[in-house]
Amino acid sequence: MNLMLNATQSTPAISADWDSGVLSMSGDSYPENAFEMYADVIKWVEDFLSNKESPLSLELSLLYLNTSSIKSVMDVFDLIEDAFQNGREVSVRWYYEESNERVSELAEEFKEDCSFPFHILEK
Amino acid sequence: MKTDSYELETRIESLLKDDQYLDHPLREALSELWELNHQQWQRVEKITQLSDSYQSMMMRRERSLSERFNKQLRQLEKITRISDMYQKNLHEMNLELEKTSLEDPLTGLPNRRMIMRHLEGEFDRALLNSQQLGVAMVDVDYFKNVNDDYGHQVGDEVLISLSQIISSHVGEYGFCGRWGGEEFLILILDSNKDQVIQYMSELREKIALSKIDLSPTIMIQLSVSIGLSFFMEGDSSDVLLGRADKGLYQAKKEGRNNIVFN
Numbered sequence: 001m002n003l004m005l006n007a008t009q010s011t012p013a014i015s016a017d018w019d020s021g022v023l024s025m026s027g028d029s030y031p032e033n034a035f036e037m038y039a040d041v042i043k044w045v046e047d048f049l050s051n052k053e054s055p056l057s058l059e060l061s062l063l064y065l066n067t068s069s070i071k072s073v074m075d076v077f078d079l080i081e082d083a084f085q086n087g088r089e090v091s092v093r094w095y096y097e098e099s100n101e102r103v104s105e106l107a108e109e110f111k112e113d114c115s116f117p118f119h120i121l122e123k
Numbered sequence: 124m125k126t127d128s129y130e131l132e133t134r135i136e137s138l139l140k141d142d143q144y145l146d147h148p149l150r151e152a153l154s155e156l157w158e159l160n161h162q163q164w165q166r167v168e169k170i171t172q173l174s175d176s177y178q179s180m181m182m183r184r185e186r187s188l189s190e191r192f193n194k195q196l197r198q199l200e201k202i203t204r205i206s207d208m209y210q211k212n213l214h215e216m217n218l219e220l221e222k223t224s225l226e227d228p229l230t231g232l233p234n235r236r237m238i239m240r241h242l243e244g245e246f247d248r249a250l251l252n253s254q255q256l257g258v259a260m261v262d263v264d265y266f267k268n269v270n271d272d273y274g275h276q277v278g279d280e281v282l283i284s285l286s287q288i289i290s291s292h293v294g295e296y297g298f299c300g301r302w303g304g305e306e307f308l309i310l311i312l313d314s315n316k317d318q319v320i321q322y323m324s325e326l327r328e329k330i331a332l333s334k335i336d337l338s339p340t341i342m343i344q345l346s347v348s349i350g351l352s353f354f355m356e357g358d359s360s361d362v363l364l365g366r367a368d369k370g371l372y373q374a375k376k377e378g379r380n381n382i383v384f385n
Contacts, residue, residue, distance in 0.1 A: 064213070067206045074198060102212045109205045113197075 003044045011037060012062060016044045021054050026061035029069040038072030045079050055089035056080065061123070062094070063103060077114055084116035091117040098122055229279055230286035233300035238308050239360075241298050245310055246360045256354040257297075257311035257319035260367040261289065261326075264346045264379040266305040273341060281343055284335045292326045308367075316353050316384075323349050323382055331380055346380035353384070 003016035003023075012027035023045065031037050048056055058080070065073065080090045094110070096103035104120050111118045135157055144150050225237035233241070242258075249256040263285065270278040282305065289307055293299045302308040309326075311319045327349055335343040350371025352363050370385035377383065 064209060065205075066209075067202060070202050070205050070209075071198075074202065106205060106208055106212075109201070109208065112201070 001044070001047065003040060005037075005040075014041060016041070016048075018048065018052075021048065021052065021056045022059060023056070024059040024061075026059075028064045029062060030064060030066035031069075034066060034068035034072055038069070038075070042072070042075055042079065045076055049079065049083045049088065053088075055091070056083070057090070058092040060092065060094045060107075061096075063100070065106075073110065077110065080116055081114055091119070093119045093121055095121050095123045227301040230283055230301050232286050232290060232307075233298070235300065235302055235308075238298070238300035238302065238310070241300075241310060242360050242364070245298075245312060246354070246358075246363070249354045255313055255315055256363075257314060257316070258352045258354075258363055258367045259309040259311065259319070259323050260302065260350045260364075260371045261307040261309060261347050262349075262371055262375070263305040264348055264375075266345070269343060269345070273343075277337060277341060277343075280337050281335055281345065284333075284337075285330065285345070285347075288330055288333060289326065292322075292329060296322065319351060319353060320382065320384060323351060327380065327382055348374035348379045349382040350374055351382060351384045 001018050003014060005011065005014040007013035007027045008031075010028065011031045012025045012029045014023075014025050016023040023041070025041075045056070058076075062073070077092070080092070084090050092114075094104075094107040096107065104122075107120045111120065135153065138144060139150070139154055139157065225234060225240070226232070227234040245254075245256050248254050263281075266278070266281075269281055282301075286301065286307070289299050289309070293309055293311075296314060297309055297311040299307055299309040309323075311322060314322065327347055331344075331346045333344070335345065337343065348371060350367045350369065350373065352366035352370060354363055366385045370383040373385065374381050374383040
C-alpha cells in the first residue's frame with residue numbers, strides 16, 4: 001500500500017513506498033487540517049511497522065512547519081522510537097540546503113530525545 | 124476498663140473445651156457466638172485485603188497517569204520550543220526581506236520604494252506642520268558613455284562612488300536614495316529655498332571636481348544635472364516630483380552640469 005500526496009503551497013510532497021519502506025516528505029507544511037493530513041501518514045507508519053519486518057527509513061526535506069505539523073511529525077518520531085526500542089531497524093535522514101542552516105538547527109531540536117539513528121545532512 | 128481481648132479469647136476457648144460445662148445451658152449459645160465472632164473477623168480481614176489491593180491498583184494507575192502527563196508535558200514543551208524557533212526564523216526572514224525590498228542592492232542606498240515612503244511621510248509633515256521640503260532629482264551626465272567605454276562593471280563602480288559622495292554630502296539635512304538607473308533623488312528637510320539651492324550647488328560642484336579613481340588606468344570625471352522643486356501649498360507629492368523632473372529636463376537641455384529650480 002503506497003501513499004502519494006503532491007506538494008501544494010502549504011503542504012509537503014509526501015510519498016510512502018510499501019516495498020522499499022521509505023517515507024519521504026519535502027517542502028513546507030502549514031495546512032489548516034494538519035492533523036487530518038498527517039493521520040494518513042501516521043496510519044501508514046503504524047501499518048508498516050505492524051505488518052512488515054523490513055527496515056523503515058524516513059527521508060525528510062521539510063522546511064517550514066506550523067505548530068500542528070510539528071506535533072504530527074513528533075508523533076511519527078514517537079512511533080519510530082517505540083519500534084526502535086522493540087528492536088526494529090528504523091532511521092531518519094533530514095536534509096537541508098547549505099543556504100538554509102536554520103533548517104538544520106530545527107532538525108537538531110527534533111532529534112533531541114530520539115535514540116534511533118537520526119542523521120541531519122547537507123544536500 | 125478496657126477488656127484484654129487475648130485473655131478473653133483464652134478464657135472462652137478453655138471454657139468451651141472444659142467437659143464439666145458440656146451440659147451447661149449457656150455453652151451452646153456461647154459456642155455459636157464464638158463461631159460468629161470468628162466469621163466476622165474473617166470478613167473484616169477479607170475487606171481489608173480487598174481495600175488494600177484497590178488502593179495499590181489506584182496508586183499504580185495514578186503513577187502511570189502522572190508518567191503520561193509528564194511525557195505529554197515534555198512533548199508540549201518541545202513543540203512550543205520548536206514552534207518558537209520557526210516563528211523567530213520567520214520574523215528574521217521577514218526583516219531581511221523588508222530590508223532588501225527597500226534597499227538598492229548595488230549602492231546600499233534606499234531604493235525608489237523607500238524614497239517614496241519617506242517622501243509621503245515628509246510630504247504629510249510639510250502639509251500639516253508647514254515644514255519646508257525640497258526635492259532634488261540628480262542625474263549623471265553622459266553616463267551611457269561610461270558604460271559604453273569601460274563596460275557595465277565600471278559603470279556600477281562609478282554609481283557606487285557617486286552614491287557615497289551624495290549620501291555623505293546630504294548627511295543629516297535630508298534623505299537620499301537611488302531613484303533608478305543613474306538617477307538619485309534627494310529630499311531636503313527644514314531648509315528654505317536658498318539653502319536648498321546652495322546645498323545642491325555645492326553637491327554639483329563637489330561631483331564635478333571629483334576624480335573617481337577606479338584602477339591605475341581608469342580615472343573618471345563626471346558631472347550631474349539637478350532639477351529642484353520646493354513644496355508649495357496645493358502640491359501633491361506627484362506634482363512636487365513632477366516639477367523637480369521638469370527642472371532636471373530643463374537642466375539637461377541647457378547644457379548639463381547645472382541646476383534648475385522649478
